[in-house]
Amino acid sequence: MELLKSKEILLCAEPTEQGIALVNFLIHEQSVKALTVVCTESTRLRDAVGDDERLTVLTADAGNLSQMEGVYANVVKGVKKKLDLIINHKSIRCGDEDWEDQITRHINSLISSTLLCIKHLGKMNSGPGGLVINSVTIEQEVDGNEEATSSIRNLLMDLDKSFGDPYYFRSTGVQILTTCSKMIDERALGVCSTSGAASASRCNDRGVGESLLRAIRDRRSDLGNVEEFQISVED
Numbered sequence: 001m002e003l004l005k006s007k008e009i010l011l012c013a014e015p016t017e018q019g020i021a022l023v024n025f026l027i028h029e030q031s032v033k034a035l036t037v038v039c040t041e042s043t044r045l046r047d048a049v050g051d052d053e054r055l056t057v058l059t060a061d062a063g064n065l066s067q068m069e070g071v072y073a074n075v076v077k078g079v080k081k082k083l084d085l086i087i088n089h090k091s092i093r094c095g096d097e098d099w100e101d102q103i104t105r106h107i108n109s110l111i112s113s114t115l116l117c118i119k120h121l122g123k124m125n126s127g128p129g130g131l132v133i134n135s136v137t138i139e140q141e142v143d144g145n146e147e148a149t150s151s152i153r154n155l156l157m158d159l160d161k162s163f164g165d166p167y168y169f170r171s172t173g174v175q176i177l178t179t180c181s182k183m184i185d186e187r188a189l190g191v192c193s194t195s196g197a198a199s200a201s202r203c204n205d206r207g208v209g210e211s212l213l214r215a216i217r218d219r220r221s222d223l224g225n226v227e228e229f230q231i232s233v234e235d
Helices: 017-029 042-049 065-078 099-121 146-163 166-172 207-218
Strands: 008-012 034-039 055-059 085-093 130-139 174-184 201-203 225-234
Touching (some): 008 017, 017 034, 017 085, 034 042, 034 065, 042 055, 065 099, 085 099, 085 207, 099 130, 099 146, 099 174, 130 146, 130 207, 146 174, 174 207
Parallel strands (some): 008 085, 034 055, 130 174
């Protein structure tokens, strides 16, 4: 299902395994009209993805507010009609020694990016409104730190609920969708979603992309925030 066909999308994601897979998913499986990717390692991303006239890669540090301010201003203004979708994707490896630093860095980056999305898309600033997806993939061992995983999920959902509060949504016209996928290395059963859907899926290169599509497809346009927490597994 090419739900994003002919759409213009801004993606903030580092060239991790999941980030590269997401770029390939959007370009090759969703046939987007134009994809602008913001990351710190543009050469690595281009080497992994290859050349495509629809793909633009910008080098910027997602944690640097002034750099991202310039990116959002230029990209949003450069689109002729309306930027269809902004995706902020982060991968957190809870098995790494610096996992705590990763959480701090990535969550702060998500907060800054979301605020910039609202600033440049918000109707209160004469913007067009729009759709933003904050997506986090949490990679961990089977016996990994469940408290950390739960904390990341709850923090992200609470953050986006505040951004998508009905009062602010009526003012900004910016809808915030949230997807949080946990990857472990054996079959996991059960998915919890605020929409009431329940299923289990196997994680592959399309896992994150399909999670985003499901969030977009099932959203209600009159709500400022929709969340989904998916438990995925690797083969």
